[in-house]
Amino acid sequence: MVSTRKISRRQLLKSSGLRPRDIRSVDPSLWLTNSMPSLLVREHAILLNMGSLRAIAMAESVLIFNYNRRGGKAFIDSLLPRLNPKNMNGGHCMPFELEVVEAALMSRIQRYEQMLMDIEPRVQALLEVLPNRLTANVLEELRISKQTLVELGSRAGALKQMLLDLLEDPHEIRRICIMGRNCTLKRGSDDVECSLPLDKQIAEEEEEEIEMLLENYLQRCESCHGQAERLLNSAREMEDSIAVNLSSRRLEVSRVELLLQVGAFCVAVGALIAGIFGMNLKSYLEEHVFAFWLTTAGIIFGAAVAFFLMYSYLKARKIL
Numbered sequence: 001m002v003s004t005r006k007i008s009r010r011q012l013l014k015s016s017g018l019r020p021r022d023i024r025s026v027d028p029s030l031w032l033t034n035s036m037p038s039l040l041v042r043e044h045a046i047l048l049n050m051g052s053l054r055a056i057a058m059a060e061s062v063l064i065f066n067y068n069r070r071g072g073k074a075f076i077d078s079l080l081p082r083l084n085p086k087n088m089n090g091g092h093c094m095p096f097e098l099e100v101v102e103a104a105l106m107s108r109i110q111r112y113e114q115m116l117m118d119i120e121p122r123v124q125a126l127l128e129v130l131p132n133r134l135t136a137n138v139l140e141e142l143r144i145s146k147q148t149l150v151e152l153g154s155r156a157g158a159l160k161q162m163l164l165d166l167l168e169d170p171h172e173i174r175r176i177c178i179m180g181r182n183c184t185l186k187r188g189s190d191d192v193e194c195s196l197p198l199d200k201q202i203a204e205e206e207e208e209e210i211e212m213l214l215e216n217y218l219q220r221c222e223s224c225h226g227q228a229e230r231l232l233n234s235a236r237e238m239e240d241s242i243a244v245n246l247s248s249r250r251l252e253v254s255r256v257e258l259l260l261q262v263g264a265f266c267v268a269v270g271a272l273i274a275g276i277f278g279m280n281l282k283s284y285l286e287e288h289v290f291a292f293w294l295t296t297a298g299i300i301f302g303a304a305v306a307f308f309l310m311y312s313y314l315k316a317r318k319i320l
Helices: 009-016 020-026 070-083 096-129 136-167 170-177 197-277 291-316
Strands: 038-041 046-049 054-057 062-065 183-185 192-194
Touching (some): 009 020, 020 038, 020 046, 038 170, 046 096, 054 096, 062 070, 096 170, 096 197, 136 197, 170 197, 197 291
Antiparallel strands (some): 046 054, 183 192
């Protein structure tokens, strides 16, 4: 049964048996400060923080904060079919709180896998056209894809670290196993003590089942995180290739500009000589028939020689 209700903090603490500091990890008002995924085990409840999914799982109910967000909707869509007796097919039924934990992990990892499936073809298409096709739209698409991969890698990496920490802490796993049972953990050894031998046997079986469950989702999360990192590295290498390509083009443009400046300088010297002869002063060269042609040929020859000398100097200094 799914219902929507408003509950005060005092009522929440009373119904779940939690302390006020426990609720900080799932408090929706602390969205920015509690962005890292976490799974906290308490005596009568499990607190889940999976980004947009914040929930408190108890023996027979689960409280979902911000249920209308994307994470909450995906979690509900994943949890409800698991609780339907028609979908059991006579198989083993896990405790309710473990069903909630698995549904939360499944919805979150499926979200990451869907993001990866959406972004991978886009990145592969960009890697095929770059760096030969450098346009503003292609570069903007590369920037957006890289930003998405960074976000995906960060989220998958944080979830992977949470699962690793949980698997390396058998005390927390055993605390999940004894929830709702008349069992305790020995101090120092963390051995399970139960009033009924059957409860102890069930707890030990559930411990192995929880470890297998966490290992399964850890492998899927590692696969998603590794693929996102590989795509991100490919995008970064492509950015480096684009930077080298642009630097090469800028170098070619700079060489052409330098050649044009050298040519303009040589022509300016010739124009200076022509300006000197253009003054309305008698030099007696105007009386000779071939003076114009000789002067013109001398200016052109001098400009060509000056250009060749400067070009050779720049080549020798490895400037061009």
